[in-house]
Amino acid sequence: MYQRLVGKLIYLSDTRPDIAYAVSVITYPVLHFLKGTPGKGILLKKHDYLTLEVYTDADYAGSIVDRRSTSGYCTFLRDNLIT
Incomplete structure (x- = not known):
């Protein structure tokens, strides 16, 4: 479960530059942020x-x-x- 989460966060750091630094520092608060901002990011x-x-x-x-x-x-x- 942890490896899948880390893999998803690595992918997000490439596609969501607004959270690239946060991905390298924290885990669960980043997921909370993503849940609240589904329309943000690179389309x-x-x-x-x-x-x-x-x-x-x-x-x-x-x-x-x-x-x-x-x-x-x-x-x-x-x-x-x-x-």
Whole structure:
């Protein structure tokens, strides 16, 4: 049950940029917010042409001090940064 909830919240963080930070910090208050705002978010229609671009990069053990890795990603929808 917990894994399904986390999977849904990860999906929502990509499609609902207004709650992306909250998803990384809290769980149940986010669900309460979503229940009260069903009409908000990015509308994705079937007949529209959408361009989705995702960029990612990683630096494995790149820190000289502690050998920690750094990674990141960004997602663009129609030239708009959403995550």
